[in-house]
Amino acid sequence: MAHLLPRITEAQIDALFARNLSRPDFAAAFLSIARVRGRITKIVTQHQHPMGRGSVDLHLTLADGAEILMENKIDAAWSVAGEAQPMRYRESIAILRAAGIKSGSLLLAPQVYLTASRDGAMFDRQMSYEACLDHLDGDDHACLSAAIAQSGRPYEPQPDKASGDFFSAFRAHASMRYPHLVLKREPNGNGVRPTGSRTFYFEAARTLRLHTGLPKPKMSLQAWDSGASSPSVKIMLGGLAAKASYVSVSKELRAIGGYIRPAGGSLGLVIDTPRLDTDRPFADQCVAVDAALRKAADLKAWWDTHGGALLGPLR
Numbered sequence: 572m573a574h575l576l577p578r579i580t581e582a583q584i585d586a587l588f589a590r591n592l593s594r595p596d597f598a599a600a601f602l603s604i605a606r607v608r609g610r611i612t613k614i615v616t617q618h619q620h621p622m623g624r625g626s627v628d629l630h631l632t633l634a635d636g637a638e639i640l641m642e643n644k645i646d647a648a649w650s651v652a653g654e655a656q657p658m659r660y661r662e663s664i665a666i667l668r669a670a671g672i673k674s675g676s677l678l679l680a681p682q683v684y685l686t687a688s689r690d691g692a693m694f695d696r697q698m699s700y701e702a703c704l705d706h707l708d709g710d711d712h713a714c715l716s717a718a719i720a721q722s723g724r725p726y727e728p729q730p731d732k733a734s735g736d737f738f739s740a741f742r743a744h745a746s747m748r749y750p751h752l753v754l755k756r757e758p759n760g761n762g763v764r765p766t767g768s769r770t771f772y773f774e775a776a777r778t779l780r781l782h783t784g785l786p787k788p789k790m791s792l793q794a795w796d797s798g799a800s801s802p803s804v805k806i807m808l809g810g811l812a813a814k815a816s817y818v819s820v821s822k823e824l825r826a827i828g829g830y831i832r833p834a835g836g837s838l839g840l841v842i843d844t845p846r847l848d849t850d851r852p853f854a855d856q857c858v859a860v861d862a863a864l865r866k867a868a869d870l871k872a873w874w875d876t877h878g879g880a881l882l883g884p885l886r
Contacts, residue, residue, distance in 0.1 A: 579718040581643050584700075585616050585628050587711050588643070588679070592631070600706045605677060605696050609633035622662040622833075624799060629679075637673040640664065642694065644680040646722045657693035658836035662812070664695070681722035733850045734768050740853035741771065741860060749864050752871065753777040769794040769849055778871060779806065782879040786810065789837070792867055794847035802844050804867040806874055807837035811885060814838050818884045823877050827869040838885075840874065842866045 591597040598611045611631050618630035620640075629641035640660055660676040667674040675695040678685065682699040691697055700719050707715055742754055755772040773779075773790040781787065785808060792804040812833035820831055829842045844866050845859040853860070 579645060579714060579721050581628070581645055583714065584643055584645065584679075584718055587707075587714055588629060588641075588703075589614050589616050591707065591711060592629075597706050601698075601703065604702050605639075605698055607633075607639065607675070607696075609635055609637060620659055620663050621666045622659055624833075624835075625656070625659050627660075627663070635673070637675075638667060639675055639677055641677045641679055644678065644684055644688075645718050646681075646684065657690040658812075661693055662833075662836075681719045683722050733852075737847075737849040737851070737853050738768065738771075744853070744857075744860060745771075745864055748861070749868055751778065752864065752867055769796075773867075780875040780878065782882065784882045785878070785885070788874070788878075790867075790871075792844065792863060794849050800843075802846050802863075803841045804844050804863065804870055805834055806840040806870060806878075807834050808840075808881075808885075809837050811838035812836050814885055818881065821877060821880065824873055827873055828866070829870065829873065840870065840878075842870050 588601075592601060592611055592614050602609060602611070610633060612634050613630075613632035615630040616628065617626045618640075620627055627640045628643040631639040631641065633639070640663055642656060642660060664674050664676050676693075677696040677698060678688070678691050678694040679698050680688070680691075680700065682701050685691055685697050685699055700715050700722075704712065704715055704719070745752055745754055753774040755774050771792045771794070773792070775788050775790050779788050779790060787809075789807045789809070790805065791807075793802045796802050812835065815831050815833045815838050818831055818838070820829065824830070824840065827842060829840060832839050832841055834841070844863040847856055847859055847863065
């Protein structure tokens with residue numbers, strides 16, 4: 572069997588850039604490539620998004636108070652389940668600018684990623700790893716070079732047995748106990764689940780009623796959500812995030828513990844659920860799993876019966 576090269580992680584590249592941006596010479600070259608005038612005075616990794624959910628990979632503050640929000644990608648897809656990363660950055664920049672803070676977003680990635688990305692244009696600036704390479708040396712030059720090479724190879728998720736076992740058991744349990752909640756097929760072949768898989772996606776067309784005049788809904792259940800106070804099950808209506816603060820929670824939705832909030836670029840109809848640990852045995856968490864699936868069934872029943880009433884407030 573061929574030896575598998577260790578994969579460079581985005582966290583490694585985050586740390587690499589954070590470390591080198593503290594060097595005045597690299598920082599000056601970086602800002603020049605980005606076509607930004609100024610001097611970096613503060614660098615924070617995994618900074619909370621101003622829009623409230625998720626984190627900014629690298630958050631830079633300039634001497635004049637301007638802020639740069641950077642998303643770093645090597646070869647992974649954008650996060651999903653109503654939490655589209657490009658939209659998060661766009662919303663965060665809008666919030667900062669509305670507060671009078673000069674700001675911009677930047678997508679940092681290998682050139683092959685920038686060329687192939689359909690949503691990269693949603694960022695104010697794009698910068699390739701290759702443009703930065705000559706300003707690095709030693710181990711950092713070697714690491715970024717390896718990341719560039721890696722981006723040209725297809726991503727093949729390394730199986731995480733514990734996570735795969737949990738997802739398989741969850742699917743079997745949901746199919747038997749909650750057949751009206753239809754889960755999507757596994758995104759990777761042979762039921763492979765890599766480390767960090769935490770979201771279950773439902774087949775909306777087979778699970779939820781379609782209401783005339785409303786966007787086609789999406790539905791997901793998260794085992795754990797680092798960008799929110801609690802995991803949750805959500806029905807999402809794309810493109811309607813801005814309406815979330817204007818739509819009142821009906822008594823029927825409130826009665827099942829539901830509330831409304833933005834979910835990326837979507838309006839989210841949400842019920843909090845227990846936290847599940849996909850790295851631990853499913854058998855130890857059956858009570859929590861059932862509680863989460865009951866919440867999902869409650870949300871589906873509410874949507875099927877009352878979801879159409881949202882048409883008026885969302886117009």
